[in-house]
Amino acid sequence: MELLVKLIHRSLIRKGETYSSGLEEKLSNLESENQVLRQQALSMTANNKFLSVRSKSSIQRSSESGHITSTDAKTTPETNSVITPRESSEVEEKPQKSLNEKQQENQDLLIRCIAQHLGFTGSRPIAACIIYKCLLQWRSFEVERTSVFDRIIQTIGHAIETQENNDVLAYWLSNASTLLLLLQRTLKASGAAGMAPQRRRSSSATLFGRMTQSFRGAPQGVNMSLINGGLIGGVDTLRQVEAKYPALLFKQQLTAYVEKIYGMIRDNLKKEISPLLGLCIQAPRTSRASLVKGSSRSNANSAAQQALIAHWQGIVKSLGNFLSTLKVNHVPPFLVRKVFTQIFSFINVQLFNSLLLRRECCSFSNGEYVKAGLAELEHWCYKATDEYAGSAWDELKHIRQAIGFLVIHQKPKKTLDEISHDLCPVLSIQQLYRISTMYWDDKYGTHSVSSDVISNMRVLMTEDSNNAVSNSFLLDDDSSIPFSVDDISKSMEQIDISDVEPPPLIRENAGFMFLLPRVE
16 A cells, blocks of 8 residues: 555656646746847847947048048949959859749749638648748748748738628638647747757757758758647657747737737627627517416417517527638637637626616516526537537526526525525625615516515625725626637647648749648
8 A cells, every 4th residue: 555655656746747847848938939039129229229320420420521422432443453352242142142032932922822712621721831831941930030921920911901701800810820839839939949958859959960851841950740740759759940030029920910810700799799688688578578468379479489589599690600600710619619708708797787787677577588598598509519619608607697596486585695605606795685676576576585685785795895895796898818829739739731732823833842742
């Protein structure tokens, strides 16, 4: 028994050390990225000041000498008869200039390509995979200066200018989040290289390792198996690109766009369902009256029930349409769950606040109406499955418990302990007091909770006010971004980009032959 305890203890220690080591490495890499970005910002500021001072001093010296220096000044015959170093360098730069022009042409073609709707290979967005493979091949992550990142960002920004087109927004959310995932698992701030444990170094750190990787078309420090499932081998097999400032800035800009597009999609859905929510908190009077009177005609009762539920079905239809759009564009399920979790939280806030602000909504029959509508939302969550709905249903806990209070029978017999702990554990005393004092039974003529319970609530509210606890009974809508880059990286599966076919525009171009799947 003691031996078993010791083995378990050692195992827990090893797991703790492994977790601690992984956490330290993530923090180290994040600090290194921030350090590179700060150094670049300081360097740019210093250079601007230096150039400004230098320009002023040059003009001043030229003015003092009585002329302005011109690069077009005539040269003497002696200098014309000799090949100057400048002319020599121009001759040497011609091949380099030709190479730069070719690179520029390839960049232009890539931008033209991704501006189109490229679609998907399986569940993988083609544009994201093509961009990533090109940036790797061109070693763009490792250079100090390049315009390709800015051009990609501008293309995304231009595409999402039409904020109401949810199909376009979902397409770019899918591409941007996938590309961000690939960058997160590949890029490493150059300042973090020296802080990495020595055991993580591999043959790629040697000259021969760098040469062989260059011949294969992969940049220094990149293992293509990283994207093709190589992470399964553990942290020790992970090799990354040591990214320069432009690449790290690109990653930050891409992160901002993922957050922006996510927020646009979420807010579009909020705008669509908001008018319906106002109609869902109070039953239509004609239909409600028909039900309350207990019409003997089943057809009339059925029609009244349909009128009661129509607004809720409108919300369900909007939820379904948005889910279909996100699924068609292969938005990662993690982000889909976040969208609907926040949407259901929004529904909870709007319905609950309306209930506590309007006495006409705190009736027994209205509680039955809202309860039937909530059942429609629960059924939608069931059909959407946990993969996409996640914990959305749990976000309705305030309105569900408040409605549960409205429709429960024999309220005068309920104690404060039963109400606050069993029936409505999520609601505060202020919220319970509000709904208890506003309740009225338009169907059976019953009463609310006893006067003793109301008195006890007042005592507790007085104590809360003395303890500086907020007296507000209303809920606040949370419109923050509920995820980080690390959350996306952890939630998304490995992506195999090896067999993604390039689009027709670049498939036959010699400069993009590296995109073609390898035939083994």
